[in-house]
Amino acid sequence: MTDLTKMTLSAARDGLQGGDFTSAEITEAHLSAIADASDLNAFIEVTSDQAMDMAAKADAMIKDGSAKAMTGIPIAIKDLYCTKGVHSQSASHILDGFKPEYESTVTSNLWADGAVMLGKTNQDEFAMGSSNENSYYGPVKNPWRADGETKDYVPGGSSGGSAAAVAANISIAATGTDTGGSIRQPASFAGLVGLKPTYGRCSRWGMIAFASSLDQAGPLTRSVRDAAIMMESMAGYDPKDSTSTNVPVPNYEAALSGDIRGLKVGIPKEYRVDGMPGEIEKLWSQGIDWLKSAGAQIVDISLPHTKYALPTYYIVAPAECSSNLARYDGVKYGLRVTGDNLSLDDMYKKTRAAGFGDEVKRRILIGTYVLSAGYYDAYYLKAQRVRTLIAGDFKAAYEKCDVILTPTAPSAAFALGDKVSDPLAMYLNDVFTVPASLAGLPGISIPAGLSAEGLPLGLQLLGQAFGESELLNVASVLESAAGFTQKPAKWWGENS
Amino acid sequence: MSNLYQGATGDWEVVIGLEIHAQVISESKLFSGAATKFGSEPNTQVSFVCSAQPGMLPVINDECVRQAVRTGLAMGCQINLRSVFDRKNYFYADLPQGYQISQFKDPIVGEGVLTVDLEDGSTKDIGVERLHLEQDAGKSMHDQHPNMTYVDLNRSGVALMEIVSKPDMRNAEEAGAYFKKIRSLVRYAGTCDGNMDQGSMRADVNVSVRRPGEGLGIRTETKNVNSIRYMMQVIESETRRQVDVLEDGGTINQETRLFEVATGTTRTMRSKEEAHDYRYFPDPDLLPLEFSQEFVDELAKDMPELADAKKARFIKDLHINAYNAGVLVAEKESADYFEELLAATVDKSGKPVSELGTLVSNWVSGDLFGALKKLGLGISESPVSIAHAAELLSLQIDGTISGRIAKEVFENMLESGKSPEAIVEEKGLRQVSDTGEIEAMIDEILAANADKVEEYRGGKDKLYGFFVGQVMKNTGGKANPQVVNQLLRPKLDG
Numbered sequence: 003m004t005d006l007t008k009m010t011l012s013a014a015r016d017g018l019q020g021g022d023f024t025s026a027e028i029t030e031a032h033l034s035a036i037a038d039a040s041d042l043n044a045f046i047e048v049t050s051d052q053a054m055d056m057a058a059k060a061d062a063m064i065k066d067g068s069a070k071a072m073t074g075i076p077i078a079i080k081d082l083y084c085t086k087g088v089h090s091q092s093a094s095h096i097l098d099g100f101k102p103e104y105e106s107t108v109t110s111n112l113w114a115d116g117a118v119m120l121g122k123t124n125q126d127e128f129a130m131g132s133s134n135e136n137s138y139y140g141p142v143k144n145p146w147r148a149d150g151e152t153k154d155y156v157p158g159g160s161s162g163g164s165a166a167a168v169a170a171n172i173s174i175a176a177t178g179t180d181t182g183g184s185i186r187q188p189a190s191f192a193g194l195v196g197l198k199p200t201y202g203r204c205s206r207w208g209m210i211a212f213a214s215s216l217d218q219a220g221p222l223t224r225s226v227r228d229a230a231i232m233m234e235s236m237a238g239y240d241p242k243d244s245t246s247t248n249v250p251v252p253n254y255e256a257a258l259s260g261d262i263r264g265l266k267v268g269i270p271k272e273y274r275v276d277g278m279p280g281e282i283e284k285l286w287s288q289g290i291d292w293l294k295s296a297g298a299q300i301v302d303i304s305l306p307h308t309k310y311a312l313p314t315y316y317i318v319a320p321a322e323c324s325s326n327l328a329r330y331d332g333v334k335y336g337l338r339v340t341g342d343n344l345s346l347d348d349m350y351k352k353t354r355a356a357g358f359g360d361e362v363k364r365r366i367l368i369g370t371y372v373l374s375a376g377y378y379d380a381y382y383l384k385a386q387r388v389r390t391l392i393a394g395d396f397k398a399a400y401e402k403c404d405v406i407l408t409p410t411a412p413s414a415a416f417a418l419g420d421k422v423s424d425p426l427a428m429y430l431n432d433v434f435t436v437p438a439s440l441a442g443l444p445g446i447s448i449p450a451g452l453s454a455e456g457l458p459l460g461l462q463l464l465g466q467a468f469g470e471s472e473l474l475n476v477a478s479v480l481e482s483a484a485g486f487t488q489k490p491a492k493w494w495g496e497n498s
Numbered sequence: 499m500s501n502l503y504q505g506a507t508g509d510w511e512v513v514i515g516l517e518i519h520a521q522v523i524s525e526s527k528l529f530s531g532a533a534t535k536f537g538s539e540p541n542t543q544v545s546f547v548c549s550a551q552p553g554m555l556p557v558i559n560d561e562c563v564r565q566a567v568r569t570g571l572a573m574g575c576q577i578n579l580r581s582v583f584d585r586k587n588y589f590y591a592d593l594p595q596g597y598q599i600s601q602f603k604d605p606i607v608g609e610g611v612l613t614v615d616l617e618d619g620s621t622k623d624i625g626v627e628r629l630h631l632e633q634d635a636g637k638s639m640h641d642q643h644p645n646m647t648y649v650d651l652n653r654s655g656v657a658l659m660e661i662v663s664k665p666d667m668r669n670a671e672e673a674g675a676y677f678k679k680i681r682s683l684v685r686y687a688g689t690c691d692g693n694m695d696q697g698s699m700r701a702d703v704n705v706s707v708r709r710p711g712e713g714l715g716i717r718t719e720t721k722n723v724n725s726i727r728y729m730m731q732v733i734e735s736e737t738r739r740q741v742d743v744l745e746d747g748g749t750i751n752q753e754t755r756l757f758e759v760a761t762g763t764t765r766t767m768r769s770k771e772e773a774h775d776y777r778y779f780p781d782p783d784l785l786p787l788e789f790s791q792e793f794v795d796e797l798a799k800d801m802p803e804l805a806d807a808k809k810a811r812f813i814k815d816l817h818i819n820a821y822n823a824g825v826l827v828a829e830k831e832s833a834d835y836f837e838e839l840l841a842a843t844v845d846k847s848g849k850p851v852s853e854l855g856t857l858v859s860n861w862v863s864g865d866l867f868g869a870l871k872k873l874g875l876g877i878s879e880s881p882v883s884i885a886h887a888a889e890l891l892s893l894q895i896d897g898t899i900s901g902r903i904a905k906e907v908f909e910n911m912l913e914s915g916k917s918p919e920a921i922v923e924e925k926g927l928r929q930v931s932d933t934g935e936i937e938a939m940i941d942e943i944l945a946a947n948a949d950k951v952e953e954y955r956g957g958k959d960k961l962y963g964f965f966v967g968q969v970m971k972n973t974g975g976k977a978n979p980q981v982v983n984q985l986l987r988p989k990l991d992g
Contacts, residue, residue, distance in 0.1 A: 082553075
């Protein structure tokens with residue numbers, strides 16, 4: 003019998019619709035795999051009963067012929083998506099006990115297509131982090147370990163729980179969100195495909211905001227085809243989100259022709275950063291060769307403002323978060339620290355001191371500072387101007403090429419605890435992912451090989467606005483060429 | 499009103515600017531579908547958006563945008579085809595998002611000039627700086643529990659227009675006239691109901707003083723003043739206070755102040771040092787607000803007739819004098835009442851409208867307004883219906899009753915609520931126009947007062963009134979004055 007937890011999403015779809023197994027069966031198999039994998043700390047909440055109910059409905063849909071591609075597929079949802087009546091705290095203590103009365107648009111889309119929710123995954127608090135060590139619920143462990151190592155590695159962040167769940171075969175696929183690389187970098191660290199679509203492609207309604215002008219929903223999956231299927235279900239215009247774009251959602255899976263002959267692939271010289279490990283440089287060259295062999299034309303391009311992307315991002319995102327997180331004040335929901343004769347201001351201070359973790363506080367402080375009178379022009383306004391220049395870089399580059407190939411991250415996964423005390427080193431993880439985020443452009447990470455230590459490494463493809471179809475097609479070529487089939491050796495739970 | 503304030507050490511000039519907050523008339527809030535009904539139970543007009551639930555996003559209410567544009571058009575201001583919503587960040591328990599969505603650098607409506615009428619008959623031009631759209635906050639209730647504050651979010655997210663004047667006003671009267679002008683405009687435009695007692699309109703009052711000819715002094719801002727009378731008190735008390743401070747050698751602190759109704763004065767709310775740094779920045783949840791000139795033109799085409807145009811029409815087409823026309827159009831409700839009554843009177847009396855304008859306008863601005871003022875009622879609360887008023891005027895027009903009797907009938911109508919026809923019948927107030935009856939009465943009176951007739955004929959013209967009075971007295975005021983004149987004069991002149 004097929005191992006029900008080791009399939010790609012597309013294989014599971016074919017099996018479900020071919021009657022090889024039921025959604026109830028694969029859902030149950032995943033729920034027991036989740037129970038076995040508590041060491042990873044990938045899930046904050048497992049919604050077993052709800053999952054079985056949804057599976058039963060999905061099986062009915064399959065039976066009556068109304069099934070869609072996602073019908074019956076058990077998936078994990080990043081905690082920051084509001085799911086009605088279910089834990090939705092963006093892994094923060096400040097939302098203590100919060101269960102929304104509404105369902106996010108993206109998850110509603112998935113449920114409407116018959117997908118099954120296994121539970122809510124761990125993440126960096128409010129999606130702020132690159133290692134998933136900033137969660138109120140503790141760090142997530144990467145299922146991958148360096149060869150011969152027994153220490154724990156980070157899964158990347160902020161969608162670390164989602165990445166770990168998919169890599170450890172405890173969820174077929176998972177939703178993530180990407181603000182500056184929070185889908186692509188964990189995908190790279192966990193040997194997965196991670197797609198951040200164009201800003202405005204998915205509705206942000208019901209996603210707990212980090213930085214409104216950057217946040218986007220996207221899938222973490224085991225294959226490019228899986229990403230195409232899940233993206234199509236998640237995407238769409240939503241009148242409830244003024245920044246979502248009214249562009250029809252194409253059939254992404256149908257775009258996976260594998261034919262990229264004549265396609266122009268840009269290689270930005272500014273992404274050859276100092277101190278980049280040789281093996282990443284080498285993998286990048288390998289990727290160029292793969293695409294060349296498939297008939298693509300390689301073009302050298304320049305994105306001259308790349309070096310300003312990281313500082314720009316670390317002004318814009320904290321500025322927005324300092325305002326977005328002001329609503330967590332202990333008045334309406336979530337945590338409230340009470341005491342005798344506390345003034346309103348004291349209540350705010352005590353609640354927010356107790357409710358936010360260090361990284362969140364750091365970014366609120368930075369954001370408050372850069373928006374302050376006297377500093378606004380020098381920081382926030384300048385950052386916005388640079389952001390426009392960065393978007394201009396891409397616009398100019400896409401006059402010369404169709405997609406851009408870069409590494410996803412400057413390193414493989416690092417050991418848990420390695421960078422916690424050095425926020426700046428941590429921020430450098432986003433160096434390759436942040437520019438496209440600032441420009442609002444789509445990007446995808448594809449597993450392309452292993453580091454010398456045996457940890458996954460990803461390559462990133464960047465596309466043009468609403469060019470997800472093309473991006474996915476090129477990614478599928480890279481995926482075939484790389485032939486990345488390695489899986490982490492199971493060290494957690496029983497039979498480890 | 500004088501433009502200078504006499505201090506102990508000389509004259510001072512007062513400089514006043516107003517920020518008027520006017521609640522937009524719309525079914526739902528500025529960025530959510532929640533309703534806006536006044537007086538609802540606490541927290542019953544609240545959506546996920548206006549209670550700032552996690553992950554909720556604002557979506558602009560197009561009707562509020564149209565209302566702001568209409569208001570801008572009514573004020574004759576520049577309409578900006580592109581404007582931007584910003585976040586004004588501060589913490590307060592009744593501000594659920596921790597920021598207010600407002601417009602900071604790029605408002606929807608730009609500059610304009612309003613001409614206001616002053617009591618001495620002169621006019622003054624007062625500049626409008628801008629109008630922007632913003633959300634209202636909720637309401638903190640400190641009187642519900644001994645040591646807790648309750649929050650009502652019904653108002654949270656309700657659309658407000660903030661109309662900012664230039665510092666062009668120089669005394670309380672001008673500020674009052676400017677406020678009334680704006681209130682009248684928004685009512686005519688149907689964009690704000692102007693109900694100050696319900697908080698639909700309130701003003702932040704900026705006051706500074708300076709020696710004539712000098713640069714602007716340091717200003718104070720008194721927040722949330724919710725009546726015109728209070729606003730004028732704020733200006734007068736702030737002027738006195740600031741002049742006293744300066745004449746004593748002190749300096750004015752730039753600060754926010756609160757008006758205290760009990761004392762009619764203001765007190766410090768927070769100083770400049772305690773002022774918030776609002777950290778304005780463009781709201782990343784909202785795209786810039788953009789619309790076409792065609793959109794504005796469509797709204798302009800459908801604008802209702804405003805006060806100034808109405809006044810001009812009353813004068814030109816209805817031959818109403820400028821004073822009456824001004825009084826009638828000052829409030830939309832009175833202009834509406836007048837126009838409805840005029841139409842009803844045309845129907846009832848069968849006379850052409852051009853002949854009735856003066857009579858009807860005199861009656862509304864004189865008799866009716868006088869009575870309402872005595873009763874302390876507004877025009878919308880008038881105890882006399884349009885139908886009854888038209889009937890009354892028609893009785894006067896067709897000569898059934900005289901003007902004097904009409905006043906008596908009106909008094910009775912106010913008390914009894916009865917129709918004027920019924921009152922005239924009941925009390926036998928029908929005017930006497932029978933020449934034979936009146937002539938016989940005149941003969942009697944002349945015979946009984948032969949001495950006075952002699953005096954009159956001897957040159958004492960003034961006695962004519964005495965004879966008219968006698969006739970009226972004998973008929974209980976019902977004799978038709980025209981008939982009396984026609985008969986009396988030839989008999990006296992013999």
